[in-house]
Amino acid sequence: MLVNSRKMLEKAKKEKKVVYQFNINNLEWTRSILEECDRLKVPVILGASEGAIKYMGGYDVVASLCYSLITDLEIKTDVCLHLDHGSSVESCIRAIDAGFNSVMLDMSKKPLKENIELTKEVVKYAKNNNVSVEAEIGSMGSISGKGLEIGTNTNLKDCLTFVEETGIDSVAAAVGTVHGIYRGELNIDYKLIEQLYENLNVPLVLHGGSGLDSETLRKCREAGVTKININSDLQEAWSKGVRSYLEENKDVIDPRKIIGSGVAALKEMIDIKININKDGK
Numbered sequence: 001m002l003v004n005s006r007k008m009l010e011k012a013k014k015e016k017k018v019v020y021q022f023n024i025n026n027l028e029w030t031r032s033i034l035e036e037c038d039r040l041k042v043p044v045i046l047g048a049s050e051g052a053i054k055y056m057g058g059y060d061v062v063a064s065l066c067y068s069l070i071t072d073l074e075i076k077t078d079v080c081l082h083l084d085h086g087s088s089v090e091s092c093i094r095a096i097d098a099g100f101n102s103v104m105l106d107m108s109k110k111p112l113k114e115n116i117e118l119t120k121e122v123v124k125y126a127k128n129n130n131v132s133v134e135a136e137i138g139s140m141g142s143i144s145g146k147g148l149e150i151g152t153n154t155n156l157k158d159c160l161t162f163v164e165e166t167g168i169d170s171v172a173a174a175v176g177t178v179h180g181i182y183r184g185e186l187n188i189d190y191k192l193i194e195q196l197y198e199n200l201n202v203p204l205v206l207h208g209g210s211g212l213d214s215e216t217l218r219k220c221r222e223a224g225v226t227k228i229n230i231n232s233d234l235q236e237a238w239s240k241g242v243r244s245y246l247e248e249n250k251d252v253i254d255p256r257k258i259i260g261s262g263v264a265a266l267k268e269m270i271d272i273k274i275n276i277n278k279d280g281k
């Protein structure tokens with residue numbers, strides 16, 4: 001069933017478990033994520049970035065795709081369709097109008113006051129439509145072709161102000177992770193995560209969960225992270241699967257076989273991620 005992320009995250013926060021946001025890119029990814037999370041009986045947040053939405057054809061296409069797959073595949077677990085890193089108030093409104101259950105507005109590069117004002121506009125529209133809102137504070141680092149860009153972590157005081165004044169449902173706070181796959185040692189501020197868990201009345205979201213091993217993800221969960229976003233790890237797993245299939249099957253031309261050849265690896269990566277909710281190693 002399609003739902004907003006409020007209840008699933010509140011429950012997870014109480015139980016100190018993680019709900020994942022897995023990003024989608026096309027029909028096959030959406031289907032694989034839905035099937036695997038349904039099989040494992042875990043709720044899931046499907047993250048659609050503006051880039052992925054544009055690639056797939058638009059907000060309505062993405063919403064219809066998710067709604068239809070859930071019906072046709074008889075998906076029983078709770079699913080939330082979420083706009084990832086909305087770059088404007090208008091983009092969030094467009095997603096809500098198309099039927100998204102949750103939106104993220106990312107105004108983290110703006111000064112705090114402006115970030116609060118713009119986020120409040122989205123919250124107002126979202127609340128009237130039973131849609132949950134995530135917003136970001138602090139500046140996340142990122143890794144790309146240009147190398148590693150270190151971010152600035154947020155602090156408890158700003159975070160409290162941000163959550164209280166905006167009325168958001170979950171907060172993405174910079175705590176030391178980076179977007180993309182970073183292989184080196186990251187300086188994750190677990191103390192800050194603990195403080196945020198204890199003092200905020202909303203769940204904490206960890207962006208840039210890719211590239212972190214299961215032990216690190218488990219430590220983040222135990223410190224108090226409730227939602228983890230995974231994008232690059234899935235991309236890497238899927239492309240490895242497709243690449244090796246193509247190398248072994250040089251004559252294949254069936255697009256269903258080619259695109260589908262990454263599905264097993266994608267599902268395996270989902271399993272690895274979800275496993276961190278179990279205690280122990």
Ligand SMILES: [Zn+2]
Binds near residue numbers: 085179207208229
């Ligand atoms: Zn992110």
